[in-house]
Amino acid sequence: MPRRAEPPARRATVRDVAARAGVSPGTVSKALNGTGQISRATRDRILAAAQEIDFRPNALARSVFERRSYTVGLITTDSFERFSVPVMLGAEDALGAGKISVFMCDSRDDPIREKHYVDVLLGRRVDGFIVTGRIFNEREPLDVSPGVPVVYALTPSSDPGDCSIVVDDAAAGRVAGEHLIRLGRRRIGHITGSAWFDPARRRAAGLAEALGAAGLEVAGDPLYGDWTEAWGRQATHILLRSCPEVDAIYCGSDILARGVGDSLRELGRRVPEDVALIGTDNWEFIAGGARPPLTSVDLGLSTVGRLAARRLLEAIGGNSRAGKEYVPCHLVVRGSTDDLPPASTGSAS
């Protein structure tokens, strides 16, 4: 027979400890927090008493008094997909170290749900918010009163007065391009996802910039499509038809690169000997499992999370910054690019 909900067991309080140690509650508080002056003897007695009855100070009560909860809300719009997970882990890691606990909220990109979460958490007196989501275009600012600290991670706020930590997509394209040029590649193509996606365009621009600096252009123009393996395969055929002498391809994602790699092999091109291949995301399961393993641009997502956490702590402390801050990316070299020059094309003029 189901038992009825009983009031939760009463837990040990300061008063209990005080009684056990034969002192007053105020003294217990001092002993536990190291504030004020206390004789070593009573302090030890109090600590022992606390230990014995497994006393655990009620953080809620303390927060009522302090007007601060040492908690923050972490709101994601994309159900903690693969982009926001590293961010959130980075953030949680950085905040946990600072004795701050994190409330997890999945708004599923629904403004109603988001508003609801914000209301509830404001009621819980969170010290601030981190807002994240898939890498995407700007988003509307969170609907909170001006005093509440908010940091945007990955998805920048459309208000330039807000603090946003973002990925440096242009650098991703540059890094990939520079690496390929250093390897001696000259005919470098680019296959990526949707042109409506700001990051896709920025990566393409970064690549074009790196190639431009070496007097090159993107071979066959960037090919925009969607973020699927199927498009990667299809785009490879398109690219090789329009530009058969291509000797390297930079892809806007690892998934795309997988499709590209498969098609290259089927078309009789060897990776990396004939065509070097670089992906984006550095998603271990995808990049590491490829054949050959895929060189990829790591966007530094967990750094984004960690930095967002740091900025939030600063803002809570009264030092807020405005504007976008770009996290550097870096190349993780695997087998799909190598240090050998490409199969000699003879044009070493």
Added chain:
Amino acid sequence: MPRRAEPPARRATVRDVAARAGVSPGTVSKALNGTGQISRATRDRILAAAQEIDFRPNALARSVFERRSYTVGLITTDSFERFSVPVMLGAEDALGAGKISVFMCDSRDDPIREKHYVDVLLGRRVDGFIVTGRIFNEREPLDVSPGVPVVYALTPSSDPGDCSIVVDDAAAGRVAGEHLIRLGRRRIGHITGSAWFDPARRRAAGLAEALGAAGLEVAGDPLYGDWTEAWGRQATHILLRSCPEVDAIYCGSDILARGVGDSLRELGRRVPEDVALIGTDNWEFIAGGARPPLTSVDLGLSTVGRLAARRLLEAIGGNSRAGKEYVPCHLVVRGSTDDLPPASTGSAS
């Protein structure tokens, strides 16, 4: 110049609302919570006043009084990898509906960190815990006093008196086997990950059971290895050498199945015509992107999370259950298995 940390802005209190509405704090409380008797006029006046000064009841203060915080701790041991993310989303979804907020904790499989999180959250007076992690063998129970509700999701507790919600791995193997038999396949192989992994052995046993019911055995015995594409490729060669007439393969993960599919194609076997292929996890990016798209067993991870949340709420309400509860799995059919009989082997004796 950095401003000094100021005390957080004082927010509107019940007293403020009371003053504005010209009533006493107690009356405001009644109006806001719908308790007691109140005249419609004053109630409206109070609500209006609350609205005007953007009053938001302090949940912390309320919790001190109620001895209950309407929060729970969600502890994961595996950094919210792809197994625990769906679980956590399911749990968060189910709990959020019940006005409960969720603290996110990544213990990284470190007992020290875990203990730390538990201590902090106990201090915050969480109503209970959900413990999750990668699908794995049993784990030690969480170190909390007996009164605290805990539900284990995915990773069962080694104490049979605890409440654990787990995946039905044996059923996964059975479902895959039965589907293949229904398609007329008779030489069914199994490629999977580590034999130290309970789920791997249970899936193999489930497959064997389904085959046994049809008078069959696993072709070439289950091949244990690791959870990588590389092993999938390698194991395919081993399997085809020892058992060339194999006409279906069930894989312990989608990643493995990707490797298997690639090797099959290279060895000249068509999927699904010559060899039908089933994976496990139903991970959209992997299964959906394969060529042909991969039929896969969905383990029902988000259901695990949702159910764990429900059981936790029950336990908090005073009705706890003991023992393991299995969540059903289901097959998601894609192109790597089809409804056609296998290429006629002539042995329709």
Added chain:
DNA sequence: GTGAAAGCGCTAACAG
């Protein structure tokens, strides 16, 4: 050094 008292913001019990 230590204790008594007041208060954080909210709610329940009891008067009026």
Added chain:
DNA sequence: CTGTTAGCGCTTTCAC
């Protein structure tokens, strides 16, 4: 119906 009082658990003056 509404106001007053007391108290949740903790902390911080301020006397002693």
